[in-house]
Amino acid sequence: MKKIISVVGARPNFMKMAPLHKELLKHKNKVLHKIVHTGQHYDKQLSEVFFKQLGLPKPHINLGVGSGSHAEQTAETMVKFEKVVLKEKPDLVLVYGDINSTLAATIVCAKILQNGKPIPVAHIEAGLRSFDRNMPEEINRIVTDSLANYLFVPEADGMTNLYNSGIESRRIFFVGNIMIDSLIGYLPKAKKSRILKELCISKKNYALVTLHRPSNVDSKSNFLNILSIFKHINKLNTDVDIVFPVHPRTIKMIEKFNLYKELDKVKNLTLSEPIGYIDFLALTANSKFVITDSGGIQEETSFLNIPCLTLRENTERPITIKHGSNILCGSNENKIVNEMKKILNGNAKNRRKLKLYDGQTAQRIVKIIFDKILSGKI
Ligand code: UD1
Numbered sequence: 001m002k003k004i005i006s007v008v009g010a011r012p013n014f015m016k017m018a019p020l021h022k023e024l025l026k027h028k029n030k031v032l033h034k035i036v037h038t039g040q041h042y043d044k045q046l047s048e049v050f051f052k053q054l055g056l057p058k059p060h061i062n063l064g065v066g067s068g069s070h071a072e073q074t075a076e077t078m079v080k081f082e083k084v085v086l087k088e089k090p091d092l093v094l095v096y097g098d099i100n101s102t103l104a105a106t107i108v109c110a111k112i113l114q115n116g117k118p119i120p121v122a123h124i125e126a127g128l129r130s131f132d133r134n135m136p137e138e139i140n141r142i143v144t145d146s147l148a149n150y151l152f153v154p155e156a157d158g159m160t161n162l163y164n165s166g167i168e169s170r171r172i173f174f175v176g177n178i179m180i181d182s183l184i185g186y187l188p189k190a191k192k193s194r195i196l197k198e199l200c201i202s203k204k205n206y207a208l209v210t211l212h213r214p215s216n217v218d219s220k221s222n223f224l225n226i227l228s229i230f231k232h233i234n235k236l237n238t239d240v241d242i243v244f245p246v247h248p249r250t251i252k253m254i255e256k257f258n259l260y261k262e263l264d265k266v267k268n269l270t271l272s273e274p275i276g277y278i279d280f281l282a283l284t285a286n287s288k289f290v291i292t293d294s295g296g297i298q299e300e301t302s303f304l305n306i307p308c309l310t311l312r313e314n315t316e317r318p319i320t321i322k323h324g325s326n327i328l329c330g331s332n333e334n335k336i337v338n339e340m341k342k343i344l345n346g347n348a349k350n351r352r353k354l355k356l357y358d359g360q361t362a363q364r365i366v367k368i369i370f371d372k373i374l375s376g377k378i
Contacts (some may be wrong), residue, residue: 001031001032001040002030002031002032002091002092002374003031003032003034003035003088003090003091003092003094003100003371004024004031004032004033004034004041004090004091004092004258005034005035005036005084005085005088005090005092005093005094006020006021006033006034006035006093006094006095006096007035007038007081007093007094007095007096007102007105008036008037008038008059008096008101009036009037009038009039009040009041009065009077009099009100009101009102010046010097010099010101011041011046011047011050011181011274012041012097012099012294012295013048013096013097013099013101013102013191014047014051014054014056014277015050015054015179015182015183015277015296016096016097016124016125016178016179016182017056017094017096017124018037018054018056019067019178019181019182019361019362020033020124020178020187020362020365021033021035021056021093022055022362023362023365024366026366027263027285027305027366027370028076030210030370034060034061034088034090035056035057035059035060035061035288035354036059036061036062036063036081036084036105036123037059037061037062037063038062038063038065038077038080038101038104038105039062039064039065039066040065040066040073040077040099040100041065042064042067042263042286043064043248043274045249045273045274045275045276046274047176049276049277050276050277051252052305053184053276053277053278054182054188054277057192058101061084063080063084064080065077065079065080065101070100070136071097071099071243073101073104074100074103074104074358075104077100077101077104077105078104078105078107078108079355080241081104081105081108081218082108082112083117085108085109085112085265086112089114090367090371091374092119092121092122092373092374093105093106093109093119093120093121093122094121094122094124095121095123095124095144095148096123096124096125097124097125097197097295097309098125098128098137098140098141098144098295098316099134099136099137099140100140102123102140103139103140103143103144104146104158105121105123106143106148107143107145107147108114108121109121110147113362118149118226120149120150120346120373121147121148121149121150121152122148122149122150122152122338122365122369122373123144123145123148123150123151123152124152124365125152125153125154125247126141126144126145126148126152126153126158126160126172126330127145127151127153127154127155127157127159127161127162127172127177128141128154128157128164128295128316128358129141129142129157129158129160129161129316130312130315130316131314132313134215135213135215136214137295137316138316141316142246145162145167146165146167147308148250149171150171150368150373150378151167151171151172151173152173152175152365152368153172153174153175153362154175154176154177154178154299154356155317155319155355155356156319156355157318157319158174159172159174160290162238166185170378171378172363173309173365173368174207174356174361175356175361175364175365175368176355176357176358176361176364177248177303177354177356177357177358177361177364178361178362179296179299179300180299180300180303180320180357180358180359180361181359181360181361181362182277183281183303183304184191184358184359185301185359186277186278186281187281187285188278189281189286190281190282190285191282192280193279193281194280194298195275195282195283195285196282197281197285198221199243199272200270201241201243201270203286204286204287204288205239205240205241205288206241206242206243206288207233207240207241207242207243207271207287207288207289207291208238208243208284208287208289208290208291208292209230209242209243209290209291209292210243210244210245210247210290210291210292210293210294210297211226211244211247211291211292211293211311212247212249212250212293212294213293213311213312214249214276214359215293215312216255216293216311216331217249217250218253220257220259221273223253223254223257223259224262225331225333226311226313227259227263227266228333229264229291229333229336230242230266230269230336230353231265232333232336232340233338233340234266234267234268236337236340236341236344237344238267238268238269240268240288240344241269241270242266242268242269242270243270243272243283243287244269244270244271245271245272245273245274245275245280245283246271246272246273246274247274248274262278268373281300283303284297284300284301284306285306286291287306288307288343288344289306289307289308289340289343289348290306290307290308290309291308291309291336292308292309292310292311293310293311293312295315295316295317298310298317298320298324298326299313299317299319299320299342299357301320301324301325301326302320302323302325302326302354303324303351303354303357305325305350306325307325307327307339307343307348307349308320308325308326308327309327309329309336309339309340310326310328310329311329311330311331311332311336312328313328313330313331314326314328318356319355323351323352323353323354323355324351324352324354325348325349325350325351327339327349334368374377
């Protein structure tokens with residue numbers, strides 16, 4: 001029996017692991033899949049709710065790392081995960097995305113020798129680059145990709161980025177977007193969600209907002225600029241609601257900068273706690289448009305053909321710009337207002353075909369794991 005350990009830590013990791021967990025369960029006579037949760041996200045709404053809704057078992061091991069500076073979070077994960085690896089002796093470790101937990105687990109495996117070789121790591125969602133080293137996630141991507149043994153890539157540009165960094169092609173696999181596997185799987189459930197009723201909003205008559213990047217929310221003036229965009233929505237169409245589920249980091253900043261009064265001035269604004277996976281999917285699918293700084297939401301809106309205005313200067317997911325419904329707006333207020341006008345006038349950008357956004361990514365990855373990795377062919 002082979003043993004695979006998945007390391008997850010924060011909200012976007014859970015949707016990437018769920019389809020793989022299900023696919024690996026089909027082979028439970030050959031492989032044991034254990035889940036290690038680092039505890040980077042510990043709030044119920046950011047973690048437990050996702051495990052429940054995605055049909056995942058409770059993590060086999062929870063490292064309970066929690067918050068801290070980047071160094072503290074990474075170091076504590078490394079110290080605790082090293083003990084797990086030494087005890088469990090996995091045949092393969094799967095890491096996901098670009099969070100601090102991903103980086104920490106990868107470094108640990110690269111430095112532990114088992115039978116004279118490092119513990120093999122496969123990186124799910126490899127190859128993405130924003131080329132912006134001010135983002136902590138970009139550092140995590142670069143280090144993880146350079147140390148991981150196998151790289152599972154979601155979009156074509158990711159392949160180019162990895163070839164350009166000199167990684168051998170036999171270790172790189174273009175498998176598609178695994179988060180879309182989850183989306184396709186849970187869309188029928190999302191159609192039955194009651195979240196629109198609960199929030200008293202109607203289909204295609206609200207903008208959905210998510211913000212948590214330090215560049216947007218950790219600076220008061222940048223945050224105030226975003227609130228002025230909300231007021232523009234009021235001006236352009238007094239009818240359109242704004243729904244804003246607030247990330248814990250963002251709440252802290254609203255409190256620190258004393259922004260509740262400013263938020264009160266925005267009409268038709270509903271603030272809520274972070275929302276679980278299925279209800280959030282329902283909110284995205286039924287929205288008029290989305291304003292976000294998230295990575296995954298750029299992909300989900302593109303798949304669903306929902307106009308998405310991304311408040312970042314760059315994206316590591318260029319397919320969503322080239323072929324999807326995503327538009328990079330940075331903090332350019334004029335651009336954002338113009339794009340909102342187009343959307344409200346019925347002239348939104350439409351998505352084209354998105355390669356390997358087909359719900360079969362987990363299947364492709366598991367086939368490679370069995371045929372090539374666990375069999376020792378590469
Ligand atoms: C992390 C990831 C980011 C991902 C995001 C999704 C890194 C570097 N960043 O960002 O890539 O897009 O998750 O949400 O790994 N907090 C809570 N409760 C929680 C979790 C966090 O209150 O359950 C607070 C922390 O105390 C901290 C802040 O939120 O002040 C940020 O948390 P952290 O895990 O450092 O990064 P995120 O901003 O969530």
